[in-house]
Amino acid sequence: MGLTEAERAKRYRAKRKEDKGRNEAYKIKQKMRNQKRKKVAVMTAKEHRAIKSSWRKWDQNRRIREKALASVSNTSPVSASESSGNISMEEKVLLTNYSKINERNKKLELKVQILKNKEIELRRRLASKTNQCKSLQQKLKDKALEIRNKISSSNVKDEKLENLSSVSEESSLNH
Numbered sequence: 001m002g003l004t005e006a007e008r009a010k011r012y013r014a015k016r017k018e019d020k021g022r023n024e025a026y027k028i029k030q031k032m033r034n035q036k037r038k039k040v041a042v043m044t045a046k047e048h049r050a051i052k053s054s055w056r057k058w059d060q061n062r063r064i065r066e067k068a069l070a071s072v073s074n075t076s077p078v079s080a081s082e083s084s085g086n087i088s089m090e091e092k093v094l095l096t097n098y099s100k101i102n103e104r105n106k107k108l109e110l111k112v113q114i115l116k117n118k119e120i121e122l123r124r125r126l127a128s129k130t131n132q133c134k135s136l137q138q139k140l141k142d143k144a145l146e147i148r149n150k151i152s153s154s155n156v157k158d159e160k161l162e163n164l165s166s167v168s169e170e171s172s173l174n175h
Contacts, residue, residue, distance in 0.1 A: 064094050 003011070068091060087095070 064091055067091060068095055068098065 071087070
């Protein structure tokens with residue numbers, strides 16, 4: 001009992017369709033795998049190790065900072081590190097670095113205060129200079145007004161003299 005040609009063709013097409021579906025699924029899976037490989041390849045093993053070590057260092061530094069802050073509560077970092085003998089070398093280094101940073105911050109704050117004082121002094125000087133300029137301008141305006149008044153009064157005197165001279169000439173002509 002053999003299959004007819006039509007049945008064979010039907011089975012063949014169904015199998016091919018199934019194979020095609022499998023092939024497409026396989027291709028999609030392969031594509032996904034390749035993309036994953038590419039993503040992994042984007043981050044090399046060296047970078048991966050660097051990220052891991054940076055997280056490890058961050059966590060380690062966090063723990064050391066917490067220990068240092070707990071041990072230093074109200075005392076200076078250097079005295080705390082000297083007084084307690086059970087602090088590790090890394091913690092001592094961090095505490096000395098902490099004290100150096102504090103000293104540097106204090107120096108910077110002092111410099112900032114000095115600069116603020118200089119700024120205040122310069123502003124005072126500027127204000128006094130502007131006041132001097134304003135007073136000089138006022139003096140100049142007063143002098144200019146005084147000179148104008150003198151000129152106008154001298155012009156009035158000249159006019160009076162001219163009037164007097166013309167009157168005297170007329171009177172001399174009349175006589």
